[in-house]
Amino acid sequence: MIWNEPMECMSRDQMHELQSRRLKDMIVRVYHNVEFYRRKMQELGLEPGDIQTIDDLVKLPFTTKQDLRDNYPFGLFAVPKSEVVRVHASSGTTGKSTVVAYTRKDVDIFSEVVARCLCCSGVTKHDTVQVAYGYGLFTGGLGLHYGAEKLGAAVVPISGGNTEKQITLLQDFGSTVLACTPSYAAYLAEAIAEAGIDAAELPLRVGVFGAEPWSVEMRAKIEEGLKIKAFDIYGLSEIIGPGVSNSCEQQNGLHVAEDHFVPEILDPNTLKQVAPGVTGELVFTTITKEAMPLLRYRTRDLSSLDYSPCECGRTNVRMAKIFGRSDDMLIIRGVNVFPSQVESVLLEIPEAKPIYMLIVDRKGTMDTLEIQVELDEKYYSDEIAELNNIRNKIKHKVESVLGVSVIISLVEHKTIKRSEGKAQRVIDKRKI
Amino acid sequence: MVIKQLSVFLQNELGRLEEVTDILYKHNINISACSIAETAEYGVLRMIVSDADKAAAALKENDFSVKTSDVICVETPDVPGELHKSLQLLTGAGINLSYMYGYSNGGTARLIMKVSDPAKAIQLLK
Incomplete structure (x- = not known):
């Protein structure tokens, strides 16, 4: 089933024409309404008239996460505040999180693209969708919620966590679709098995999982554990939230809603476009969004593009499953974690030195984040209780900033390797 | 001491x-x-x-x-009940014990104790 055949199955020529028209229109709006972009374009000697087709994308300036932070909270709005009907903020970033906004039309677009993704995953109006993504500032919960409603499915807005209840509702409500992070899906599979419930007996048949990188092996494991077919949904709040792309039954890449979000793959070093099929940094330009259109937003996610038609009938470009990131941001159980956040927390705690090592691992199916911290020798104690107090204090502070649980290991001072240049602060042992 | x-x-x-x-x-x-x-x-x-x-x-x-850090060393005869008596005195005076270790040899037991108030503990245990 294809939700919006005209938009998902048009010829490449038609798509080129549509994207060009929408880009031209968006550039005019952005140039006149967003000072940040007007200045950037002027610095490059660009005027709106210089952008005629989608091929002119390469002339446009980039946008980074830092730009969003610098313009916190509402500096990049392209509409008056009165037109905004919702705001979201990105997960897990410290202090100034990045804010995104939606007009009524943007919310419609958001619902539309998520409905496409669900349809792409084989979900219909006859399904019951258990949304176990977090509801709140995070776009996951509300994004899936609105998309599933648009599709006409019955939504169970349980939000994240509360595993026992999740299982009870899977049984009692007979949810047929589960939407959550892949790591939580894997955890649920284990919990269901431990509860002595046969997953095959549950009506659950489809999983729509995203918000963190996961492997093909993990997908197979979840499919086996929950006795379902698992699909990959991709998105990021800056672009819209979940719904930017989704895998179809061919499981060979994720179809991008490119009538709204135009992808490019760049060489992260030269920032030049690479050929289709070549891996590089994924960059998106939103061409329909009103409240906060972004030009060439650098996702830091690594992927590649495939423009060939898919056997499912869709012609929309497919992006390869994300397998890594081009910067040091870690995604732990769906939450963005930057090593620098840990450093800033440690700087506030006298007992700890701001010297640390992050060790990311996957125990069973859950991501774990261990932070080795050097104890300042002045605060060293001969009493275990005292040392545990220090450890718990660090743990508490770090967790409140990161929004994800961590393991704090106190280590002897001067035992973490010092570096002259860019310090190696992360050991990622996860096999994705 | x-x-x-x-x-x-x-x-x-x-x-x-x-x-x-x-x-x-x-x-x-x-x-x-x-x-x-x-x-x-x-x-x-x-x-x-x-x-x-x-x-x-x-x-x-x-x-x-x-x-x-300051700890106290308590010497007692190596017979049943001696540690108990010492602890009773400390408890009675509201002195906390964080940890201890010790040994006995030749009829005498020696215990190293980390207590909340070493000076007072010494007075009591003399």
Whole structure:
């Protein structure tokens, strides 16, 4: 089933024409309404008239996460505040999180693209969708919620966590679709098995999982554990939230809603476009969004593009499953974690030195984040209780900033390797 | 009496304790009592040594996290009930015990105790 055949199955020529028209229109709006972009374009000697087709994308300036932070909270709005009907903020970033906004039309677009993704995953109006993504500032919960409603499915807005209840509702409500992070899906599979419930007996048949990188092996494991077919949904709040792309039954890449979000793959070093099929940094330009259109937003996610038609009938470009990131941001159980956040927390705690090592691992199916911290020798104690107090204090502070649980290991001072240049602060042992 | 105890923060790592004893040996420092309190990731080595200040300086020079603290040493006859009597006195006076270690030999028991108020504890246990 294809939700919006005209938009998902048009010829490449038609798509080129549509994207060009929408880009031209968006550039005019952005140039006149967003000072940040007007200045950037002027610095490059660009005027709106210089952008005629989608091929002119390469002339446009980039946008980074830092730009969003610098313009916190509402500096990049392209509409008056009165037109905004919702705001979201990105997960897990410290202090100034990045804010995104939606007009009524943007919310419609958001619902539309998520409905496409669900349809792409084989979900219909006859399904019951258990949304176990977090509801709140995070776009996951509300994004899936609105998309599933648009599709006409019955939504169970349980939000994240509360595993026992999740299982009870899977049984009692007979949810047929589960939407959550892949790591939580894997955890649920284990919990269901431990509860002595046969997953095959549950009506659950489809999983729509995203918000963190996961492997093909993990997908197979979840499919086996929950006795379902698992699909990959991709998105990021800056672009819209979940719904930017989704895998179809061919499981060979994720179809991008490119009538709204135009992808490019760049060489992260030269920032030049690479050929289709070549891996590089994924960059998106939103061409329909009103409240906060972004030009060439650098996702830091690594992927590649495939423009060939898919056997499912869709012609929309497919992006390869994300397998890594081009910067040091870690995604732990769906939450963005930057090593620098840990450093800033440690700087506030006298007992700890701001010297640390992050060790990311996957125990069973859950991501774990261990932070080795050097104890300042002045605060060293001969009493275990005292040392545990220090450890718990660090743990508490770090967790409140990161929004994800961590393991704090106190280590002897001067035992973490010092570096002259860019310090190696992360050991990622996860096999994705 | 109140005596100085030396303690060392140690990561759970093969050979780490041996490095400590090596340094003490090279500085001709004698260990007369010791214990290790261990957690999953680290341990705390507590020792009574012949020269606590000299030992602390030598270990610090080798980047060990060390601390000297006051503990008390209690000597009692090596017969049933003696530890119990001592603890009764401490409890009665509201003195907390953090940890202790000890041994007995030749009819006498010696206990090293970390207490909340060493001076008062000594008075009581005299």
